[in-house]
Amino acid sequence: MNDLADRVMGGELRALSRLLSLLERGEPAAAPAMERLDPQTGRAYTVGITGPPGVGKSTLVDRLTEHLRQLGLSVGILAVDPTSPFTGGALLGDRIRMQRHYLDAGVFIRSVATRGQSGGLPRIVKSMVRLLDAAGKDVVLVETVGVGQTELGIMGVADTVIVTMMPESGDAIQTLKAGVMEIADLYVINKADRDGANRMAAAVTAMLHMSDRSDGWNPPVLLTQAHANAGIAELWDSVGQHRSFLNDTGGLERRRLERRRQEFLESVQEEIYRRITRRLAADARLNQLLADIDGKQAEPYAAALGLLADEGLELLGGPAAL
């Protein structure tokens, strides 16, 4: 696996893809390579782009990528698809317009299916960001669909969070209510040629004046027309201003430490859960407990507490088996 890490550091795309796949499938085999790559991380700047469906996030990412390439920066893109847990395939229609970047060695694009994950942005996205960082990308863009709760996860992944909206969606205020105001470092009103863009910008600005960010940053509200390439350079300039602010205030270091700790805690949780569910198929006592839950001889919440209290973790295999 150290070989894999070396190949990633050497710029081999196939090794990078392979390691991303190991992370995506939750394979512990990824750990040694991640361990070796870790000292190489901390150079890339990570930008999250979130917002409801249909506001033009993919076009925005496409144009931002073009702009970054013109600036001579290499780009890693993680497009997180809220894939159905049933069909299993990432729906990549939106990505087609990104095709031209596939021919550019300075751009690495990966769609991440989050099927089976219980919502939010899964731990693997944090690991994948660090991996693209170690692979030498200057900027990592993470695109996620989100409304309310889902969006909060992006804060745990990105240095700068861009929340994207559009006029006429009629739900600007509702979207803002749903916790978004706490996570947005920049607001983008895309499709700004449509009616109501200025009105929406004014409404967002007004709401910002009523709220207080504990870190002292005043999120700008920007107008873009991604399809016409308008406002993209200004958007990147604003990201740079936020980056400077974070650097000056120590906020970048704080965000990144918090992110590493969260990745650790989420990995512990995820791994314990993975082992429990794997053992369920094999352990007769756990199967009996599930049968009791089915038949109402056991209540789900009390049974969970009882499992941890009475039988201890032996049922889960004990320290050795775990």
Place this chain on the structure above:
Amino acid sequence: MNDLADRVMGGELRALSRLLSLLERGEPAAAPAMERLDPQTGRAYTVGITGPPGVGKSTLVDRLTEHLRQLGLSVGILAVDPTSPFTGGALLGDRIRMQRHYLDAGVFIRSVATRGQSGGLPRIVKSMVRLLDAAGKDVVLVETVGVGQTELGIMGVADTVIVTMMPESGDAIQTLKAGVMEIADLYVINKADRDGANRMAAAVTAMLHMSDRSDGWNPPVLLTQAHANAGIAELWDSVGQHRSFLNDTGGLERRRLERRRQEFLESVQEEIYRRITRRLAADARLNQLLADIDGKQAEPYAAALGLLADEGLELLGGPAAL
């Protein structure tokens, strides 16, 4: 706590509120009462209402509640708010129109803040549904904001899932792509007096014809104008048809067993995580590990696997302390 359970069964609203609060705060003290109430569950029919912000879900729930009351059915409502993890307060603006139901003893309304939860619908919502069931509600309505991944959680809570959309939102197809087609038992196009309602219904129907539900149910596409009370009775009739279908095919039993098992597994996961994070503050070795992660002497994912492999669960307190 059995006293609390008895008072819930006796119809005491204060006891019900108290137990809901214990569940919301993740207090293990709720377990004995839940255990005692469990045999009383299985009578209520649970309907999930989900969809993006601004489509009129709250109005729909309001009018549906009115309709159910006219049919002589008692109603429990869980309004899941994707609350900011920072402000902590549920944002209840939308609920104001529900106020008139607060005076009706046959309606119990509860807003559930999901702050701090990592997205999706948390385990506590499943427990709360069972509690309202045990408290004698005929119908439990669970309203959630959702797009894509978030919405999938509602399937783990409801017998019938209603996915709500509106014309002009321009994102119908994107919403459908995001995994929703797999979870919707009924489609509602609300605000059907607006332009494009029939076109949208046709588009959804066309997509349905291309997909295959493994359970054999053909989800109907309904038009409503909740604010004008139009289509509400028809909506409830459709819920009834889905309920009959589930009863006839054994699907209801299957869904409910799966839900109980999930509630158990999620409780185990949640409880282990709760105990780990609680111990972090107290355990010097874990704190050293976090310091190593901060300083890049340890990589987050590898450190998590190492914690579980080398030190076993002793670090987490061992079976007894857990």
